[in-house]
Amino acid sequence: MVAFHCLGTGLVGSYVARYLSNKGYEVHAYDRDLGRISREKNVILHHVEEGISPHDCIDSPENGIVINMLPGSIGYASTSALLEKPTKIIDLSFCRSTPENDDERAVQNGSTVLWDVGIAPGFSNMLVKYADDVMGPLKEAKIWVGGNPTVPTGKWKYMAPFSPSDVIEEYIRPARVIREGDRAVLPALSERHFVEVSGTGEMEAFLTDGLRSLITTVEVQKMSEYTVRWPGHIQCFIDMRENGSLDHDELISSWEYDSEVAEFTWLKVSVESEKGEVMEWNLRDDGGKDGHSMARTTGLVTSVCAEAWIEDSTLLSFGVHPPESLSHRVAKRVIQVMRDRGIVISGPDIIPVHS
Incomplete structure (x- = not known):
């Protein structure tokens, strides 16, 4: 075996x-x-x-x-x-x-x-690539994602569902995006705006460097990835950074994950073609008996990809491959496995257009 x-x-x-x-x-x-x-x-x-x-x-x-x-x-x-x-x-x-x-x-x-086979990047890449294959050429692709406590409490209104050091890196790394069909680099945390999160209400989004391989694999006029947090969280980070009081060790301690605190993960992927057609997916998970939401939504994508590969040793050739290079059948399977575990996903069905 x-x-x-x-x-x-x-x-x-x-x-x-x-x-x-x-x-x-x-x-x-x-x-x-x-x-x-x-x-x-x-x-x-x-x-x-x-x-x-x-x-x-x-x-x-x-x-x-x-x-x-x-x-x-x-x-x-x-x-x-x-x-x-x-x-x-x-x-x-x-x-x-x-x-x-x-x-x-x-x-x-x-x-x-x-x-990069997590929820975003990962599953988000698969959805953008599917939209491109079905209705490209594309005008715009936007991704919003965040794992947050269900109720905003404390100074930060946040706890890190994965390595806090990686979260800090996410907040300071310049964001690679697509603007007017070309690659561009914008400051992390820029383009702040409010977004309506299903089942929760208004939250705040800002640019982060989450497009990764999509920058080179999908042709589109404009593409962005935004991280979603409770309002006030990122302003607190910016204020401390600007006045010199930002302490990484303190952040790691303050953002420590607490398994007893209710939390949820939300993802939205919106893609528009040059003809004005739109494909949009929404995902929400509030966790389950088998784990917390970020563990489930990330881990299930990873696990399904692992199973698909072990079942078909020819799935990938030698070399380095991003998640969007996988068959649409893998994305379809990810959705089914997630739904089987109570994760809510709305949006167009994945009808494989290449195997």
Whole structure:
């Protein structure tokens, strides 16, 4: 049996490991802190010692699929090292450096990388690409996404559902967008505006660097990705940054995730063609018995992609591939699996136009 090797067992990593093991796959999990997954009898646990890279603990990674769910630059370094051997890698790390620059090296080494397979980037990419294939050429594509507490409380009105360091990076990294058909770079947190969130009301959105591979794979006149937070959150961040009182360690502590606090994840993807046709999808999840909303919405996309790949070893050729390169059938399957778990998704059905 082909095994899955899960690097990182945080909120999302533990969900993916649990999901795949419950489906009957052989699953290995690697982390310094295995607390979130320690009670899973069907997951083979590997404690990673301080100073050791998790990927170095995998015995024969080329004989399975490695799912890299380590944060930021740590995750990028692991993927970069793993593709030196003929390995299949799913990369969920969200780092400024992206693996598409390693495409030639991956091909030469007989390795394959599928990257950014979360909710956004990830599922959002699949939807934009589907709209492009069905009704392109495109005029505009807009993506809004956010994981937030259900009720805005405290100074920040926020807790980080994934690595707080990655959230901080998201707030300071310039946003790559498309304007007038060309690539452009705008300041993170710019283009602030209010947006109506289904089931919640008015929230605030601002530009972040979440388009990633879509910048090069979809031709469109204008394209943007916005992060969504409770009003007041990002102004607090900006004020502290401008007066010099911003302390990263304090933010990491203040944004610590609390599993007892009700939370939800919301995604909206709106795409308009040059003919004026519009496709729009809305997703909302308030969590479930199997996990919290960001773990579910991110982890299910990752898990479905992993299953599709293990079921069809020819799904991807050697090299580095973004999520929108996958078959529309994978996007359709993601939607079905999410709906089966009570995640609410509205919008056009995915009718595969390429296999």
